[in-house]
Amino acid sequence: MGMNPANIMKLMQRLNIxxxxxxxxxxxxxxxxxxxxxxxxxxxxKVTDPDGGEYISNMKLTSDDIETVEILKNIRE
Structure with missing residues (x-):
């Protein structure tokens, strides 16, 4: 599955905003x-919607998660 270059450009613009x-x-x-x-x-x-509703979740990072974070950090380099 390839990435659409136009969508990548849109994402980069949105990230800058x-x-x-x-x-x-x-x-x-x-x-x-x-x-x-x-x-x-x-x-x-924690997400609080405009009506005051709250949604909370958490996750404990695994070694696989850390590897993913490192890959994401290095994408910008």
Missing amino acids: FRTQHPKFQAFLGSVTQGAIREGTIIEI
Whole structure:
């Protein structure tokens, strides 16, 4: 399954908009990936909708997850 170059360009544009609108998030991810991301780390995500509903989930990172994170980090290089 190949990637459509036009969709990749759209994604890159959207990521640039996201970075501009949420500059603290990228800094946060940079801080976290400097040492907190290792096997056994628990990542928790909480989403609160406009009506006050909350959705919370978490996952404990495995060695496979760490390998995936490393691949993603190196895509930009």
